[in-house]
Each structure stands twice: as structure tokens, then as C-alpha cells.
Amino acid sequence: MADRHAINVTVNGVRYEATVESRLLLADFLRDQLGLVGTHLGCEHGVCGACTVILDGRTVRSCLVFAVQADGADIMTVEGLSRDGQLHPLQEAFRDKQGVQCGFCTPGMLLCAYEFLQEHPQPSEEAIREAIAGNLCRCTGYQFIVEAIQEAAARMAVASR
Amino acid sequence: MATMAPARKWIGQNIPRLEDPRLLVGRPGYVTDLVLPGMVHAAILRSPVAHARIVAIDASKARSLPGVLAVVTGQEVKELTNPMPDFGPDPSKHTWWLLATDKVRYAGEPVAAVVATDRYVAEDACALIDVTYEPLPVVVDPEEAMKPGSPLVHEALGSNVAYSRTFVFGDVERDFAEADVVVRDHLRWNRSGAQPLETVGAVARYDPATGMMTIYCNSVTFTFLLFLVANTLRIPSNKLDVIPCPAGGSFGSKFWAVRVPILAGMLAKLVGRPVKFVEDRLDNLATSDHHGSDRIYDVELAAMRDGTLRSLRIKVIDDYGAYIQFGVGTHGNSLAQVVGPYKIQSVQYELYAVLTNKCQQGAYRGFGSEVTNWVVERMVDLAARELGIDPVEIRRKNFIQPHEFPYFIPTGNMYDSGNYPGVLEKALQLADYQGLREMQRRAREDGRYVGIGVISAQERSVFSATEFWFWFDQPTGITSSPESVTLKMDAMGNITATLYSQAFWGQSPETMVAQVVAEEFDIDPSQVSVIYGGSASGLPATGPGGSRFTIMVAGAIQGAARRIKDKMLKIASQRLEVAPEDLEFAEGAIRVRGTPEKRMTFQEVATLAYLFKLDLPPEIEESGLEANYTFDHPYTTMPSPDRKNLGVFYPFVGHACHIAVIEVDVETGQHRFLKYVAVHDAGTVVNPRSLNGQIIGGVAQGLGTTMYEQFVYNSEGQLLTGSYMDYLIPTAMEVPRVEIGHQETPSPFTPYGIKGAGEGGRMMTPAAVCAAIEDALAPFGVRVNEVPVTPEKILHWIDEARARQVAS
Numbered sequence: 030m031a032d033r034h035a036i037n038v039t040v041n042g043v044r045y046e047a048t049v050e051s052r053l054l055l056a057d058f059l060r061d062q063l064g065l066v067g068t069h070l071g072c073e074h075g076v077c078g079a080c081t082v083i084l085d086g087r088t089v090r091s092c093l094v095f096a097v098q099a100d101g102a103d104i105m106t107v108e109g110l111s112r113d114g115q116l117h118p119l120q121e122a123f124r125d126k127q128g129v130q131c132g133f134c135t136p137g138m139l140l141c142a143y144e145f146l147q148e149h150p151q152p153s154e155e156a157i158r159e160a161i162a163g164n165l166c167r168c169t170g171y172q173f174i175v176e177a178i179q180e181a182a183a184r185m186a187v188a189s190r
Numbered sequence: 191m192a193t194m195a196p197a198r199k200w201i202g203q204n205i206p207r208l209e210d211p212r213l214l215v216g217r218p219g220y221v222t223d224l225v226l227p228g229m230v231h232a233a234i235l236r237s238p239v240a241h242a243r244i245v246a247i248d249a250s251k252a253r254s255l256p257g258v259l260a261v262v263t264g265q266e267v268k269e270l271t272n273p274m275p276d277f278g279p280d281p282s283k284h285t286w287w288l289l290a291t292d293k294v295r296y297a298g299e300p301v302a303a304v305v306a307t308d309r310y311v312a313e314d315a316c317a318l319i320d321v322t323y324e325p326l327p328v329v330v331d332p333e334e335a336m337k338p339g340s341p342l343v344h345e346a347l348g349s350n351v352a353y354s355r356t357f358v359f360g361d362v363e364r365d366f367a368e369a370d371v372v373v374r375d376h377l378r379w380n381r382s383g384a385q386p387l388e389t390v391g392a393v394a395r396y397d398p399a400t401g402m403m404t405i406y407c408n409s410v411t412f413t414f415l416l417f418l419v420a421n422t423l424r425i426p427s428n429k430l431d432v433i434p435c436p437a438g439g440s441f442g443s444k445f446w447a448v449r450v451p452i453l454a455g456m457l458a459k460l461v462g463r464p465v466k467f468v469e470d471r472l473d474n475l476a477t478s479d480h481h482g483s484d485r486i487y488d489v490e491l492a493a494m495r496d497g498t499l500r501s502l503r504i505k506v507i508d509d510y511g512a513y514i515q516f517g518v519g520t521h522g523n524s525l526a527q528v529v530g531p532y533k534i535q536s537v538q539y540e541l542y543a544v545l546t547n548k549c550q551q552g553a554y555r556g557f558g559s560e561v562t563n564w565v566v567e568r569m570v571d572l573a574a575r576e577l578g579i580d581p582v583e584i585r586r587k588n589f590i591q592p593h594e595f596p597y598f599i600p601t602g603n604m605y606d607s608g609n610y611p612g613v614l615e616k617a618l619q620l621a622d623y624q625g626l627r628e629m630q631r632r633a634r635e636d637g638r639y640v641g642i643g644v645i646s647a648q649e650r651s652v653f654s655a656t657e658f659w660f661w662f663d664q665p666t667g668i669t670s671s672p673e674s675v676t677l678k679m680d681a682m683g684n685i686t687a688t689l690y691s692q693a694f695w696g697q698s699p700e701t702m703v704a705q706v707v708a709e710e711f712d713i714d715p716s717q718v719s720v721i722y723g724g725s726a727s728g729l730p731a732t733g734p735g736g737s738r739f740t741i742m743v744a745g746a747i748q749g750a751a752r753r754i755k756d757k758m759l760k761i762a763s764q765r766l767e768v769a770p771e772d773l774e775f776a777e778g779a780i781r782v783r784g785t786p787e788k789r790m791t792f793q794e795v796a797t798l799a800y801l802f803k804l805d806l807p808p809e810i811e812e813s814g815l816e817a818n819y820t821f822d823h824p825y826t827t828m829p830s831p832d833r834k835n836l837g838v839f840y841p842f843v844g845h846a847c848h849i850a851v852i853e854v855d856v857e858t859g860q861h862r863f864l865k866y867v868a869v870h871d872a873g874t875v876v877n878p879r880s881l882n883g884q885i886i887g888g889v890a891q892g893l894g895t896t897m898y899e900q901f902v903y904n905s906e907g908q909l910l911t912g913s914y915m916d917y918l919i920p921t922a923m924e925v926p927r928v929e930i931g932h933q934e935t936p937s938p939f940t941p942y943g944i945k946g947a948g949e950g951g952r953m954m955t956p957a958a959v960c961a962a963i964e965d966a967l968a969p970f971g972v973r974v975n976e977v978p979v980t981p982e983k984i985l986h987w988i989d990e991a992r993a994r995q996v997a998s
Contacts, residue, residue: 050310052310053310060223065216066216066217066220066222066223067215067216067217068216069216069220069222069387069388069438070222071387071388071471072387072471072913072914073470073471074471074913074914074915076913076914076915077387077914077919079387106216107215107216108215108216110215111214111215116211116214116215120214120215123210123214124206124207124210124211124214125206127206127207127210127879127880127883129207129209129210129213129214130439130696130697130698130883130887131213131218131386131387131388131436131437131438131439131440131694131695131696132209132210132212132213132214132218132436132438132696133218133220133386133387133388133438133439134387135213135214135216136216139214154927157922158922158923159922159923161921161922162921162922162923163921164921164922165387165914165919165921166387166922167384167385167386167387167439167441167887167890167891167919168439168696168883168887169883169886169887169890170883170886170887170888170889170890170925170928170951171886171890171921171922171925172886172925172927172928173879173882173883173886174922175922
């Protein structure tokens with residue numbers, strides 16, 4: 030295929046150079062070329078939110094972004110949330126509140142909540158529900174996810190004091 | 191029964207889930223994440239039409255595309271495989287192949303498969319396959335499909351009615367003749383499905399030198415039926431190894447789902463390289479073989495003026511789609527609890543299983559009995575309305591009472607135990623029912639339409655496979671549907687439990703298994719390692735499904751633990767010179783009762799067992815501390831030859847009361863929840879937080895079925911809801927906060943008294959939500975007898991009701 034492009038991306042603090050077809054989805058690039066399989070593909074048409082990653086500070090659906098569009102971008106995936114084997118307070122809260130069942134929506138849900146809490150450190154239940162309404166979870170009915178995000182907000186507020 | 195519950199250390203605790211650390215960092219080990227050396231990728235070409243003869247397939251362009259290793263069509267499938275496993279009636283008359291062979295029978299049916307070096311190329315190649323179809327008349331309405339002269343989905347069957355029969359349990363004629371009132375309704379339960387966020391996938395590898403086929407997959411829980419998969423693949427049953435991978439959700443839809451692993455297996459053998467096939471979302475929506483029930487009911491309920499419920503007459507037409515892989519097992523499930531929690535004395539059940547040009551049905555949380563719960567509860571509400579009795583009172587009056595268990599319902603199934611009035615009172619209290627009625631009255635005065643739905647229904651658990659065959663007159667015998675475990679204490683005294691089914695699909699099998707092992711050995715559950723074994727070296731297993739797994743695997747663990755502990759006691763007894771009956775397991779050691787300082791740690795005992803067998807007493811037959819145990823169904827009986835009694839086939843019966851409070855906007859048809867309460871009795875609770883998670887998740891799915899989700903086919907048989915823009919899964923904005931209560935009535939027949947609980951949420955919510963909406967619209971006299979209840983339908987019902995009021 031002639032239609033290939035050289036791209037440079039930083040993912041979870043690591044720089045990568047790659048050559049990709051223009052049609053390659055960012056999600057497939059992350060999963061198949063970089064081996065970051067924590068980014069899950071649920072619907073591949075931008076509704077379910079499982080493939081959510083953070084690109085230059087904003088959440089995007091990596092099934093709706095081509096890898097070439099990420100050229101020069103700084104990306105965070107779920108693999109970038111925990112540091113040195115320590116879970117992020119959001120992950121800890123998801124565990125303590127059982128905001129996880131099958132784990133398939135979890136990475137997208139975590140990154141959605143991560144972005145939301147940065148802008149809304151003390152959210153109401155209603156605001157959390159609205160914030161995660163673009164991420165489908167088929168297992169939990171959302172209640173424990175909402176509780177986990179509330180719990181994480183409280184812990185992160187204490188930590189940043 | 192005022193017996194004291196035995197003191198337990200780990201069962202009943204909210205321990206954090208053992209599964210979560212790897213799920214939280216995105217490393218669960220899903221099959222989609224698996225990469226094998228040399229692996230290539232498959233995609234399928236789906237039929238664009240619902241019913242057509244395949245005249246010709248030209249795959250030459252696809253085959254010549256660089257990167258394409260193989261293109262397989264239906265004709266080649268007939269050379270490479272045998273027909274798919276099929277538990278339906280008379281499979282030779284509606285034969286199901288891996289790919290469509292002579293004709294396509296629904297839009298989305300796979301017509302060809304491509305193997306290529308990557309998935310993108312495989313899909314490119316699918317687009318290059320040229321199929322010539324000769325269109326045939328389409329039949330999508332099951333009632334039309336039953337009529338003589340209808341287009342036939344399977345010509346060999348000679349009809350679209352794959353199965354029909356009327357069963358009578360008890361004296362229905364007498365009960366109806368003696369009844370004061372008979373209420374009748376026509377009810378429609380439209381088709382929805384599990385739609386786990388992870389689709390079905392498999393990676394297959396074939397070794398031509400050994401003939402061994404290894405398939406990694408996220409479906410197929412029944413390991414003892416894998417010989418059927420081997421048969422389709424035309425390999426010996428001892429040359430198939432199915433390795434379970436954790437599933438990103440199933441809700442029943444992956445409990446069999448053998449087409450994906452079989453496709454991967456066939457292609458891997460053909461191309462000589464490992465093949466990955468993972469459904470995309472459209473595959474999963476259109477051709478997953480796991481759409482839920484799709485039923486049309488005409489029901490009569492006979493009652494006395496005082497509210498006593500006497501008898502049910504049910505006529506049901508079920509639209510199975512183009513194939514009928516599980517026969518009418520979903521109706522067997524319905525018959526397990528067809529009278530709900532009530533002392534209804536007789537039942538007539540008239541079933542028509544109809545084939546149409548749609549995707550076939552499979553399993554979805556409830557397996558058919560969630561529909562019956564909805565039907566029975568809707569009819570009880572109708573009787574209450576007709577008789578002018580409060581919906582709570584009519585339920586209370588007809589409950590099977592706590593002292594009447596074990597209770598045999600007219601179909602022959604047994605309810606093991608329960609306290610239905612207790613559950614109801616708890617729920618009414620938690621919801622503040624009197625306060626709610628007062629609030630509703632005030633809201634009505636303000637011109638608001640607030641409704642309260644109260645329902646009481648059953649959650650049967652641990653199926654016996656009789657439900658799949660008692661429909662037919664040939665005696666088959668009772669299949670145990672066993673579950674197995676291997677427990678191993680290694681030389682360091684650490685314990686590993688190996689599970690053999692496709693056990694993880696989002697519930698908490700590892701956590702629960704660790705809790706039971708911890709209980710048996712008195713160790714901390716975090717010290718227990720839980721792994722999943724492949725089928726080739728595995729034991730018979732049935733896996734999750736029918737809310738059976740916790741009960742069955744707990745039984746297996748108890749059995750295996752007993753074997754290991756017996757051996758450990760013999761060793762410790764010799765070393766400590768104390769009789770085995772004077773020893774106890776406590777805090778990771780075996781110690782002498784009353785003299786706890788006289789003890790051997792597990793490690794000390796295990797080291798002897800593994801390294802120094804020859805020093806041990808002769809009754810220790812072999813080295814090591816490992817035990818297998820296969821736990822069989824604890825209580826099931828044969829149906830009577832005349833099928834007037836179906837025997838005991840689903841006996842551990844949980845119960846729940848759900849209360850929904852909903853306000854309806856009568857101008858827009860929109861609704862909002864004001865409250866949702868769920869009180870469940872699942873017997874002994876193993877992990878309350880996990881159970882609550884199952885209940886709330888089930889409520890969310892029940893809500894989807896009730897208000898939002900439907901596989902809509904148009905008159906041409908085209909699936910109109912082929913994306914999540916159209917097939918609407920509830921989000922965090924739609925699912926209400928659920929207030930949960932528990933009652934624990936232990937089963938007298940199961941390990942620890944556990945009852946199944948994985949399906950209950952979805953089995954209750956449709957009835958509760960419909961009752962609340964109907965109650966909200968009571969001023970109009972609206973009857974809610976169809977799901978999903980869309981805003982359009984609500985407005986239509988209100989318009990109809992207003993027209994009726996004007997007319998009268």
C-alpha cells in the first residue's frame with residue numbers, strides 16, 4: 030500500500046515512531062502495534078465509549094480517530110493511570126466500591142472519570158451520571174461506578190490538600 | 191424455622207474482588223487480546239437479504255487480493271465440517287450449517303468467511319465477494335408464518351411451526367368453571383438481547399502433526415458437551431482442547447455460542463496457521479445466535495371474588511427466528527416457576543415455536559422465565575384491578591406460606607424454601623409504601639401522573655437439563671449438568687483451585703471460590719489462587735447459566751476439600767499422635783482441639799505429603815495433596831411418562847419484591863424514576879456487595895428490555911437496529927439508583943444454603959416498571975401489555991384510552 034504515513038506519538042510518556050496506513054484506527058494502532066490492549070473496542074462506531082483514551086488532555090473515542098490524526102499527540106491510555114505498580118486513586122476506589130464486573134468498559138470509564146474529576150473535583154451524583162452517560166456499562170447498572178467516582182473525588186481532594 | 195445460622199468466617203463477607211486488580215489496569219486476558227505467532231485474521235460476509243436462494247458465489251477477486259489466505263463459502267463448509275450442534279426438535283429438517291449453504295434465511299446470516307493477514311484486508315476481501323441471490327418471499331411475523339401457504343424458512347420441515355404442544359397441569363377445566371372472574375389479555379414481549387460490550391471471539395490453532403485443535407474462546411461453558419463441537423469440526427473428541435478466556439460480559443449470550451470457535455477452528459485447520467475471529471458489533475447484533483425471547487401471549491387467569499387465584503391458561507407463540515438451536519428450552523424454564531410465588535392450582539400451557547426470517551434465539555439472563563414473570567405479574571395486576579383489590583393485598587393473599595415448603599407447583603417442579611410475606615414486608619418498609627401512596631395522591635391533585643408498581647416473583651436456580659427434553663415423549667434420562675473443581679495444596683501449603691468451565695463472564699467466580707475455600711480450610715481468601723483449566727485435561731463442567739455456578743462450584747469445592755482434609759488429618763494424626771476426630775482446621779494449621787499450641791502448619795503437613803510419602807502411614811496411598819471433585823445436581827427427578835408432571839428440574843428458588851415509583855409526562859410520553867426498591871432472598875449470601883452488583887446490573891438490563899431495547903425487523907426482514915444509535919442500551923442517566931434489601935432463607939438442599947442470584951434483577955424489573963407506568967396512567971385506564979414501552983406507545987395508549995372514554 031502506497032498510502033502509508035510516518036507518525037510520532039507519545040503514549041503514557043513513551044515516544045513511538047511508526048508507519049501506518051491512513052485508514053488504521055487509533056484504537057487498532059494502540060492495541061495491535063503498541064500492544065496496549067487495555068483500550069477495548071465495544072462497538073467501533075463511537076457510542077459505547079469503551080475505547081476512550083485521553084489525547085492532548087481531552088477524552089476521545091479511539092475508534093473514531095485515525096492513527097495518522099494522532100501524529101504529534103500526547104496520549105494516555107488506561108495503562109498510564111497506575112504508576113510504579115500503584116493503582117491510581119480512581120482505580121482503588123473502583124475496586125473498593127466494586128465499580129467493576131467484567132472489566133470491559135472499565136478502562137474507558139476510568140479515563141472518562143479522570144478527565145471529569147480534573148474539572149469537577151467535588152461533583153454531585155447527578156453530575157457524575159451525566160458525565161459518564163456517554164460510556165456504556167452492561168454489567169453494573171452504574172450505581173457502584175458512580176459511588177466509586179464520588180469516593181475517588183473525596184480521596185483525591187484529601188491527597189491534594 | 192428458628193434455627194441459628196452457623197457461624198461462618200468468610201461466607202457472607204464483602205471481601206474485595208480478586209478479579210479486579212487485573213481488570214483495573216486493562217489486562218484481563220480477553221481473547222481479543224491474545225496474539226499467537228503466525229496468527230492470521232478472519233472476517234465474515236453477512237447476507238444483505240433476509241430470504242434468498244444462493245445462485246452463485248464468485249470469490250475470485252477476493253482470493254486474488256494480496257494478503258488473502260482463503261475464502262470459504264457454504265458449499266466448502268459442507269466439505270469441511272458437519273452441521274452445527276442442534277438441540278432442537280428433529281434437526282435434520284432445519285439443518286444449521288456454519289455458513290449458509292443453499293439459501294440465506296435471515297439478513298446477516300454468514301455466507302462466506304475470509305482469512306487474511308490482517309482484519310482490514312479480510313474485510314476488504316469480503317467486499318470483493320460477488321454473491322448472486324434469487325430473492326424469496328420473506329416472513330417476519332410469526333402469526334403469518336404459522337398460516338398455511340406462508341413462505342417456508344426450512345422446506346424440509348413442511349411448516350414454520352417447529353414445535354407445538356399443549357400441556358395441562360392440574361384440573362384447569364374445573365378451576366375455570368368454578369371461578370368467579372376470568373381476566374384475559376393479549377401480551378407482547380418483543381425481542382431484546384444480552385449485548386455484552388465484548389463480542390464473541392476465538393483464536394484457534396491446529397497442529398497437523400498431532401491432530402490437536404486448540405481453541406481459546408470466551409464462549410462455550412459446557413465442557414462435557416464439547417464432543418459436539420469436535421463432531422462439527424470433524425476431529426476426534428480427544429483432539430480438541432478448549433481454553434476458556436475471561437469474557438467481557440455474557441448474560442447468557444456466551445454460554446454456548448459455538449459458531450465463532452468452530453469457525454476459527456475450521457479456518458485454522460484449513461490454512462495451517464492460528465486464526466483469530468472476533469465478531470464486530472454488527473455481527474453480534476445481527477447474527478450472534480443469541481437474541482432473547484420474542485413472544486406473543488394470550489392469557490386467562492381465573493380468580494375468586496375474594497382475590498384467590500385459581501388457574502392460568504397460557505397460549506404462547508414464540509418467534510425463534512431462522513433456527514432453533516436449543517429447542518424450546520426457554521419454555522421449560524418458564525414452566526419451572528409459571529405460577530410465580532402463588533398457590534395457583536392448575537396451569538394450561540399451549541406453545542407454538544415458530545420459525546421466521548430473523549436471527550435465531552439463544553440465552554439471555556432469565557432464559558425465558560423472565561418473560562413468564564412479567565406475564566404472571568401483569569395478569570395478577572389485571573385481576574387486582576378487575577376485583578378492586580390493592581395489588582399488595584392480592585399478592586399477600588395468594589403467597590405460598592413459609593411453612594408450606596418444600597412446595598410442589600402444578601407443573602411438578604419444587605420450590606425448596608422461602609418467606610415471601612417476609613420479603614414483601616421488608617420491601618414495603620424500605621420503600622415506605624404508605625408514604626408513597628400518600629405522595630401519589632398529592633401528586634395527582636397537582637396534575638402529576640405518578641405510579642407505584644409492586645411485584646413479587648421467583649428466581650429459579652440450578653437447572654436440570656430435563657427442561658430441554660421433557661417436551662418430547664421419548665425418555666432421555668436426567669443429565670446431571672455437573673460442575674467440577676481441582677483443589678491442590680502444594681508443598682508450601684498454598685492452595686490453588688482450578689475451574690473447568692468458561693467461568694468468568696463478569697460475575698465473581700474467583701472471589702466466590704476463594705471465599706468458599708477459605709471457609710473450608712480457615713485461611714484468608716487472598717491466599718487462594720484460582721485458575722481456569724482447558725478442556726483436554728479438564729473435568730466435566732457446565733459453567734455459569736441458570737444461576738447455578740455459585741451453588742454447584744461450592745458443592746465441588748466442599749467435596750474436594752473433604753478429600754484433601756481427610757488425607758491431611760491422617761498425616762497430622764500420625765505425627766501428633768492424636769485421633770483425627772480430635773483435630774481441627776484453624777488459622778492455616780491443624781491443631782488439637784482444646785490444646786491449640788499442639789499443631790502442625792499446612793506447610794508442615796504438605797511437605798510430608800509431597801516429599802516424604804514413604805515415611806507416612808500405609809493408608810496414605812500416594813504422594814501429594816490434590817483432589818478432583820465433580821458435584822452433580824443435588825435434587826432433580828424424572829418427568830412422568832404422560833408429562834402431566836415434569837418432575838423437579840429447577841428446585842432452588844429465590845424470590846424478590848421490586849417496587850418502582852415512576853412519574854410519566856403525559857404530554858411527551860417520557861418517564862422518570864422517583865424510587866426503585868429491590869428486596870431479594872437468595873438464600874445464604876456469599877458476598878453481599880457482589881450480589882448487589884448483580885441485582886443492580888440486572889435491573890438495568892431489565893429496564894432496557896422494558897423501555898428501550900428491541901431488535902426491530904422491517905417487513906423485508908431488515909434489522910433496523912443494527913447499531914447502538916438505534917439499539918438503545920440504558921446509560922447512567924436512565925438507570926435509577928436502586929435501594930436494596932436482603933432476606934436470607936437458606937435452601938435446605940444446597941451447600942451452605944446458597945440459592946442462585948445472577949438473573950434476578952432482570953427477571954423482576956419489567957413487571958415492576960410496567961406496573962408503575964400503568965398505575966401512573968390509571969386515570970386514563972391505560973393497560974400496559976407490551977414491551978418495550980416507548981414514549982410513542984405511551985402516548986398512543988393515552989390517545990386510545992381517551993377515545994374509549996369519549997365513546998362511552
